[in-house]
Every structure is written in C-alpha cells, then in structure tokens.
Amino acid sequence: MRKRVTIYEVADAAGVSVATVSRALNGGRVAPQTRARVLRVAEELGFSPSPAARVLATGKSRAIGVVIPDATGPLYGRMLRGIGLELAQAGYTYLVESSERDPGREARVLRDLSARDVEALVLIGSGLGSEALAEMRRELPELVLVEREGAALEAPMITIDNVAAGERATRHLIEHGHTRIAHVAGPRRAGRERLEGWRRALATAGLEPGPVVEGGFTEAGGYRAAVELAAMGGFTAVFVASDRMALGAYRAFREAGLRVGEDVSVIGFDGLEFGAYLDPPLATLRQPAQQLGQAAARAALAVLRGEHPENVVLSCEIVPRASVRKIGGGGL
Secondary structure: OOOOOOHHHHHHHHOOOHHHHHHHHOOOOOOHHHHHHHHHHHHHHOOOOOHHHHHHHHOOOOEEEEEEOOOOOHHHHHHHHHHHHHHHHOOOEEEEEEOOOOHHHHHHHHHHHHHOOOOEEEEEOOOOOHHHHHHHHHHOOEEEEEOOOOOOOOOOEEEEOHHHHHHHHHHHHHHOOOOOEEEEEOOHHHHHHHHHHHHHHHHHOOOOOOOEEEOOOOHHHHHHHHHHHHHHOOOOEEEEOOHHHHHHHHHHHHHOOOOEOOOEEEEOOEOOHHHHHOOOOOEEEEOOHHHHHHHHHHHHHHHHOOOOOOOEEEOOEEEOOOOOOOOOOOOO
C-alpha cells in the first residue's frame, strides 16, 4: 500500500513551515505566491489531509452531516447531488446517514454525525418528534430542515408546495375532459398535502371527489390501491401521489384489462426517470429534488456564516405525457 503523504513532507518540499502549509490549505493568511506553491506541491505529492487532522488544525471539519429517511429512495440521490455540488464550491463536503424512518435510529444518527464534528446538519424528511428534536438541539450543531414531517422548528426550512402541485396535477386531468377523478394517496405530510390539492382542484371545478385509496408510496401499495379502484369503477382518471405507486398501478390496471392512456388516464408525482420509459410514458409532476438539495446546502452555509436565511418553498413542474388523454365522456 502507498504510504500516506504527511503535512511535514509538503512543508519540506515547499520550503515553508508546517503552520504555513496549514494556513495555505485552509484559507488562512498566506502570501498568494506562497499559497500557490504549497497547493502545487501538495497536488504533486498527492497530499490529502485527513478529516481528523483538519479538525485539529482549524477547529473546523468543513463537513455537513446529512440525514435521509430512506437509503433506497431515488429522490434522495438527486437531493444529495444538489447538496454536494453546492458544498464543493465552498470547499465543503458531506457525510450522509439514513434514519430508515425510525425516530430512534434518527436520534442515534444525529448523535453519531455530531460526534464526527460536522459543522451543521441537514435533515431530510425528519420524522423525529418536535419535542425530542428540540431537546436534542442542545447537543447538535446548526440544523436545516428539508421536507420535515413534524411541526416547524426555529431552523431554516426547505420545502415544496405539495398542495399546489397536487392541485396542478388534478387540474391537468380536468383540462383533458375528466370529471370523475380518483386518487391513490400517500402517507405522511406530503401525502396529506397532495390529497388536499386534489380536493381543491375538484372543488374549484365544481366536481365531486372520486374514490380515494391509500397506496403507501410504494410500488406494491400502488398496485393494491389500483386493484381496489378497478373493482370500484366510477372514474376515468387517477391522480397517483407518487411515480412509484403509479408503476404498481400500471400493472394492476393492465391485469384488470384496462389500457392506461385509453381506458383510464394516470398522472403521477415526482418525475422519476423511469416514467418516460413506461408504456405509455407517465405524465407526472417533477419534484425539483436537486434544487431542494442545493437550497439546503446554501442555507447551511449561510447559517455557518452567522446569517438567518429565509425559508424556501419550491414549485413542481408538470410533465405532460401520453398516459393522460383528452376525452369527451365515458369512463369505467
């Protein structure tokens, strides 16, 4: 194995002191030509300071802790990409752990990241109770909350407007002539808010709500919900509160002898890549997941500068596709 290059070797090769190398690498006061020489030598030698050494030298890890609720959720990868891109520009990195939607595990993860000297924490989809989180804040670094499940806290909040997006998805179906619209609902705050958007769009159009079945934000849940809806009948279109549930619904409708885009129109939510490759391609509301991550990273960096960033609410973009067709009547 290749021996790790030390800061002493960089100092010796650059002809400066170890303290000068440390200042040059960590943004301290150093003459520009000296900094350039140190950086060149460090690159030539392949020097990479360990996180522990960086903390000892500067008192700062230049790392942000990120907690996601589900390691398998495709949207969280996009959010992490946004966080990483934004932090890299500021010379920061991030450490990520998953709570697996277990409040007890989330509390342990938060303590673990804090023990690793992260300078701030970004909590995505946190399900930890407000009282428990407020109690823990005494031992935690600064927080940024993204799509939090519980009540708001005194911390920057980054969210999407789920109600407006659910309303827009339903209105898209109404604009295509559908008057009997069912809903496959999701759990948690996002599911409740998308359901509220569905209701608002129908009320604004003077339409009666169609049947609602809970789908759990999973493919299997969407399948079971669509099986139940197909047995009920009485609708021509369905707003499904996530693309993963819509994937399951496609199978259920096909097994029931219903053609998506012909016999029943379907619109999903999230904008996951696979939707474009379904048959027919899935109309959806695209979440700005990468932008959510970037906004969270900017908020974390602002907090570290002593600023008080405002809460951010982002909108979703509709992606019209062939799973929704214009009709003049009929239905299941």
